Amino acid sequence: MASSRKSKPSPKPAPMAAKRIALALSGGLDSVVLLDTVCKAVQASDTSKQSTEVWVFHIHHGLQKSADQWLEFCEKLAKKYRAQFDFRLLHFADKAQGNIEARARAERYDALTELCIEHDIEILLLAHHQNDQAETILLQLLRGSGVAGLAGMPQQRINTADGQSITLWRPLLNQSRADLEVYAKKYKLKWVEDPSNQNTRYRRNAIRKEIIPRLEKIQPGAISNLARSADLLAQSQVLLDRLAKLDGKDIFQGAGLKLKPLLALAKLDKPAANNLMRYWLKVNKLAMPSQERLESWWKDLMAVKQDSSLEWQHDEVSIRLWRGVLQVANSAFGHWIFKAIPPRSKLLGLSLALVSEAEQRGLVEHRQRQGAEKIQIKPKTPRKTLKNLFQESDMPPWERQAPLLYINDELIAVAGVGVSYPHLVSTGRRVLPEWSEKP
Numbered sequence: 001m002a003s004s005r006k007s008k009p010s011p012k013p014a015p016m017a018a019k020r021i022a023l024a025l026s027g028g029l030d031s032v033v034l035l036d037t038v039c040k041a042v043q044a045s046d047t048s049k050q051s052t053e054v055w056v057f058h059i060h061h062g063l064q065k066s067a068d069q070w071l072e073f074c075e076k077l078a079k080k081y082r083a084q085f086d087f088r089l090l091h092f093a094d095k096a097q098g099n100i101e102a103r104a105r106a107e108r109y110d111a112l113t114e115l116c117i118e119h120d121i122e123i124l125l126l127a128h129h130q131n132d133q134a135e136t137i138l139l140q141l142l143r144g145s146g147v148a149g150l151a152g153m154p155q156q157r158i159n160t161a162d163g164q165s166i167t168l169w170r171p172l173l174n175q176s177r178a179d180l181e182v183y184a185k186k187y188k189l190k191w192v193e194d195p196s197n198q199n200t201r202y203r204r205n206a207i208r209k210e211i212i213p214r215l216e217k218i219q220p221g222a223i224s225n226l227a228r229s230a231d232l233l234a235q236s237q238v239l240l241d242r243l244a245k246l247d248g249k250d251i252f253q254g255a256g257l258k259l260k261p262l263l264a265l266a267k268l269d270k271p272a273a274n275n276l277m278r279y280w281l282k283v284n285k286l287a288m289p290s291q292e293r294l295e296s297w298w299k300d301l302m303a304v305k306q307d308s309s310l311e312w313q314h315d316e317v318s319i320r321l322w323r324g325v326l327q328v329a330n331s332a333f334g335h336w337i338f339k340a341i342p343p344r345s346k347l348l349g350l351s352l353a354l355v356s357e358a359e360q361r362g363l364v365e366h367r368q369r370q371g372a373e374k375i376q377i378k379p380k381t382p383r384k385t386l387k388n389l390f391q392e393s394d395m396p397p398w399e400r401q402a403p404l405l406y407i408n409d410e411l412i413a414v415a416g417v418g419v420s421y422p423h424l425v426s427t428g429r430r431v432l433p434e435w436s437e438k439p
């Protein structure tokens with residue numbers, strides 16, 4: 001896991017604008033072209049009454065020698081276009097572990113999401129183009145992906161994080177890299193080259209440098225044809241998701257799947273059951289399993305007794321069967337955060353003043369469960385042991401390990417159970433403690 005350091009926000013934020021959009025700027029040709037087109041379009045369309053504030057975000061991965069220069073380049077460019085600028089520094093402790101390219105990408109999306117939340121941005125523009133789409137599809141084909149993978153990247157996708165919806169938008173997805181080069185030449189744009197793009201050790205780069213040019217030679221228009229196929233498959237995927245929702249009507253239970261009706265569907269219609277299983281994994285933001293893995297899961301499920309349990313490791317989480325329901329087991333790693341309650345909300349929370357003071361004085365701590373802890377969760381009820389509360393809330397055993405939140409030596413919150421009732425307040429600026437899965 002990469003840690004990130006926050007930058008100082010731009011010194012002078014512009015006056016509150018009607019609309020805010022952000023652009024992910026790597027400093028490469030694609031995002032430099034996007035920045036130029038977006039800023040020109042905003043300038044042309046804005047009347048003095050309603051302005052659009054453009055933000056530029058850069059993520060410094062710290063993986064290349066020139067990373068500092070790219071950051072500097074992006075900051076200067078944002079300034080030139082009079083856009084607001086912010087960035088994140090990522091730090092990868094163990095660069096040799098796993099696929100560093102994939103890890104960097106995942107961390108980059110998380111950091112961009114954080115920046116959007118911090119600056120109240122609902123639309124984030126990414127500069128992926130048609131060649132990126134063609135590369136993605138070829139990579140997926142090589143992996144033996146199904147419809148979802150071969151549908152490539154969507155032009156728009158809504159991400160929900162911390163209760164805020166962020167639309168990821170790829171406005172250049174129908175433009176080829178050659179089109180972008182022509183544009184950049186015409187307007188004399190400058191950009192930086194990432195040397196790792198030349199490195200054919202990475203599969204994506206090998207496809208970009210070696211395969212796509214050959215395909216274009218054999219079949220002119222191959223890039224746009226691949227993108228068109230992706231579009232058609234994306235439409236098919238919408239229908240498959242709709243089917244999974246219909247098939248799962250009596251199978252979904254909260255975020256889990258009920259074993260009995262799931263097995264009944266699998267016996268009756270295996271492709272439908274596979275489709276449902278894939279849909280469920282997608283909803284839980286997990287990677288698609290290989291056909292082989294899916295088959296071995298069905299074997300396990302067919303052999304299991306209704307009340308027994310089983311566990312699979314998949315995409316760095318465990319999937320468990322517990323009390324007849326298949327569910328994704330939350331990891332025991334994470335940290336406590338305090339989330340602001342929106343004004344006028346009817347929710348009860350802890351007083352922000354109390355929490356801030358306790359935090360400043362170092363009185364907020366998390367402790368591991370010892371065994372005899374008690375807490376009062378509801379009004380007019382006695383304090384209960386955690387064991388009772390966990391059983392009452394039907395909390396699976398693997399979720400009972402999260403540390404407990406203490407303020408000033410008093411137990412304040414238990415993940416999945418609740419907050420100490422005597423400390424809850426209904427008015428003023430309030431926060432709720434929440435156990436966040438991300439460490």
Ligand SMILES: Nc1ncnc2c1ncn2[C@@H]1O[C@H](COP(=O)(O)OP(=O)(O)OP(=O)(O)O)[C@@H](O)[C@H]1O
Pocket residue numbers: 023024025026030031057058059060061105108125126127128132136
């Ligand atoms: N370091 C970065 N900081 C900010 N934005 C970035 C950065 N790197 C990439 N982006 C954004 O993501 C877009 C796509 O980047 P890139 O082509 O490197 O693909 P990727 O994200 O690594 O791979 P994939 O196509 O699988 O998502 C860029 O055009 C830019 O908008």
